[in-house]
Amino acid sequence: MSRSAPTRSMRLRRSVLSVPAVNRRALQKTHELDCDAVIFDLEDSVAVERKAEARDNLKEFFSGPSLVSKERIIRINALSSSFGNADLDLVLALEPEAVLLPKVNEPQDIMAISDRLADADAPEALRIWAMIETPRGILNAAAIAEAGRTAGSRLDCFVVGLNDLRKETGVLPQPGRTYLVPWLMQVVLAVRAYGLDAIDSVFNDFKDMNGLENECLDGHAMGFDGKMLIHPDQIEVANRCFGLNDIDVAEAEAIIAAFADPAAAGLNVVDLNGRMVERLHLVQAQGLVHKARLIAERKTT
Ligand SMILES: CC(C)(COP(=O)(O)OP(=O)(O)OC[C@H]1O[C@@H](n2cnc3c(N)ncnc32)[C@H](O)[C@@H]1OP(=O)(O)O)[C@@H](O)C(=O)NCCC(=O)NCCSC(=O)C[C@H](O)C(=O)O
Numbered sequence: 001m002s003r004s005a006p007t008r009s010m011r012l013r014r015s016v017l018s019v020p021a022v023n024r025r026a027l028q029k030t031h032e033l034d035c036d037a038v039i040f041d042l043e044d045s046v047a048v049e050r051k052a053e054a055r056d057n058l059k060e061f062f063s064g065p066s067l068v069s070k071e072r073i074i075r076i077n078a079l080s081s082s083f084g085n086a087d088l089d090l091v092l093a094l095e096p097e098a099v100l101l102p103k104v105n106e107p108q109d110i111m112a113i114s115d116r117l118a119d120a121d122a123p124e125a126l127r128i129w130a131m132i133e134t135p136r137g138i139l140n141a142a143a144i145a146e147a148g149r150t151a152g153s154r155l156d157c158f159v160v161g162l163n164d165l166r167k168e169t170g171v172l173p174q175p176g177r178t179y180l181v182p183w184l185m186q187v188v189l190a191v192r193a194y195g196l197d198a199i200d201s202v203f204n205d206f207k208d209m210n211g212l213e214n215e216c217l218d219g220h221a222m223g224f225d226g227k228m229l230i231h232p233d234q235i236e237v238a239n240r241c242f243g244l245n246d247i248d249v250a251e252a253e254a255i256i257a258a259f260a261d262p263a264a265a266g267l268n269v270v271d272l273n274g275r276m277v278e279r280l281h282l283v284q285a286q287g288l289v290h291k292a293r294l295i296a297e298r299k300t301t
């Protein structure tokens, strides 16, 4: 059975599409796309001289019809940059589901933005997402995730940024991401230790669907909750690879039924068609069936 331990938020985050806030046509396009979440990017996809225009576009977009059944995340520029304060003011005005902080290096980065949101009386529902994309971010992943446990912290999700990480480390792009896998797994371990979600990095070759599928399957096997995407054509592949198949769901339902059988009362271990199943598998199975329900609900909205 696939990994399915329930996470703290248990939101569907199979496909997280980045949209440059400077691109008004692409912003409008998000209404018709089947991604689970949209990152409205004010950072690296927006040229320095167009940052203000990008903020105006977002203001206009958020004043229009709401996105249906999609999480909305705004990626701001670093608070230490000359754009950070205006971006954060915009987040406070628009109240998306989350703000995404780029290039997080250490727990203090999370505490600084948490304090800013608290000082501004931001709604409790406003979460913090963190890009983990620098050598220090990877080295400190566990400590940064632990900052999510600190009172007042709204930390909810990590997004890996391999373009920045490759730039900083010199690791070359390669199919299979051999030399990056230990760092990717360090991120997954950190989020699992502290009840956060993790989104795998973008796949730049947006016309290469086989390459994307292989990387999504790898990311899913590594334990990521979904993939950051750059193009609408990537959504179907990510939804499929980070979704569920009928066999997984049937198996989960069989485990739930086996433990619901009165014969299993008082048992922590049962025999399911020649395979040992423990109560920890029951918890996984319940998480998986819950995810299946979320996916089915999304299809009907
Ligand atoms: C990569 C692109 C520049 C390609 O653009 P383009 O050549 O214009 O694409 P198409 O002509 O194939 O587009 C077809 C239609 O789809 C719409 N479109 C394209 N991309 C998006 C999108 N991201 N969201 C919504 N809609 C999109 C086009 O408008 C076309 O629509 P229509 O005219 O109606 O047919 C472009 O895809 C792009 O800009 N992608 C996003 C780039 C981005 O967000 N970059 C930042 C995130 S990457 C990152 O964060 C890296 C990380 O930090 C790290 O360090 O690794």
Ligand SMILES: [Mg+2]
Binding pocket: 044, 131, 133, 161, 163, 164
């Ligand atoms: Mg980056």
